[in-house]
Amino acid sequence: MATNLHTWTRVTCLDLQHLGQNIGNAALDGIKYWPESGEGRAVKAASERLFRLLEKTHDRSDLNYVFDNLDSVIAELKLVRENSYFKSHISSRIYKDRSGNRRTFKESLDSQIGGFDAFATVNRPKKVVSKAANEEPEGEFPLTPAAGDENSAQQLDEITPEQKAGPLQFEVRNSVLRIKKQPGRLNNEDKKSIIAARSALEENASSLAKLLSESNCDPRLIDVVKEVHDIIASGADVIRLGIVNFTCDYLFSRLSEEIPDVAAARFQGLNVAIGLYVAQFPEWHRFTENAAKAEIENEDIARTYDIGKAILPALRAARGLVDPEVPKSLELILEALKNPKLAGRRALFGVIRTLENLLAKIISEFANALWAVTEGARNGAKKATTVVVAGGLLLAVANTAANLSPTAERVIKATWLKQAADILRRGLKDAE
Structure with missing residues (x-):
């Protein structure tokens, strides 16, 4: 029997609305645990956006419009699934869906996301594209250029x-x-002092990376310090260095118990020195x-x-x-x-x-x-x-x-x- 797409989309919208509302309620239940950096608030905000998107699909007969809206809803759910607060405080809680089935929120999210993607791949109605009379017929290659x-x-x-x-x-x-190098602009009068400062920073970062590699600290710390060293050594990417320094500071603060006292002291000096170093570049000033x-x-x-x-x-x-290096460097910036x-x-x-x-x-x-x-x-x-x-x-x-x-x-x-x-x-x- 052929699938009735109007019925399927209506049921799917109701299921997603119910799931989104319960995710928002679960986020509010734990409001006292919301991190200051906003991950808990982000889950609640996503549930509200999801609800508004689904409201727009009610009584809409245009299936292309409905599927496009559902695409946006699924994109919101994928963001929720990757949210750190959802993972730590909501994902393992039990959710009871509209049919009375009980699963964890993570299982329910995975099911809805996977189910929609699989169904839409096979059943999404194709949009009508006008074709020129002399255009080649469609072949089997999945990405043949269309008229538009x-x-x-x-x-x-x-x-x-x-x-x-x-x-x-x-x-x-x-x-x-690939990552593109952005050479720093040096004023002639400051060039010698900046080059000397860069040399000292490079040596300090190298020593800190070696010291950390000899300890049992989290490998992410070693990776980010090596990243700092490589950026300094390149003499480029001043804005990148300033932002990665924030990441470095965050990881050192979070993993302070794993860090030897000597390494912690060296990091504090390096962190301050990098701040002074990037402040000498006009591109950092314009950026800030x-x-x-x-x-x-x-x-x-x-x-x-x-x-x-x-x-x-x-x-x-x-x-x-x-x-x-592109996703690796982007992750450090994030x-x-x-x-x-x-x-x-x-x-x-x-x-x-x-x-x-x-x-x-x-x-x-x-x-x-x-x-x-x-x-x-x-x-x-x-x-x-x-x-x-x-x-x-x-x-x-x-x-x-x-x-x-x-x-x-x-x-x-x-x-x-x-x-x-x-x-x-x-x-x-x-x-x-």
């Missing part, structure tokens, strides 16, 4: 901005997305001045952290297209938001700017290539696989852009993300 692809690519080219100064910028070399003007809200930090974490699996899975003392305007501004740069570079480099698939690519297994991987990465980029858009528009005045997400989603669906 050329317009989509042109629209993306027009709205996607150049990268701006931030903790990370990106480049594509040999068809692989822009961050000071940002309009932020209480839930922005936790929500942005969850959005950034959600794209990491797609970056790691895009083997051959994304250098492993961890700056966890610093209870410093996760304010500078860290938030830096993370959002980094995500904007990442999305802009991926879109500008890979969207056109994806939609320009030739007959030769269809016949080449390696090329076809690359295109499929790029399609998965672009879908993750579209979801990230849509989720980040409201905060990015307010904090860094990035008004292009929502439009880019809509164009990407439409283009990818048309190319199915």
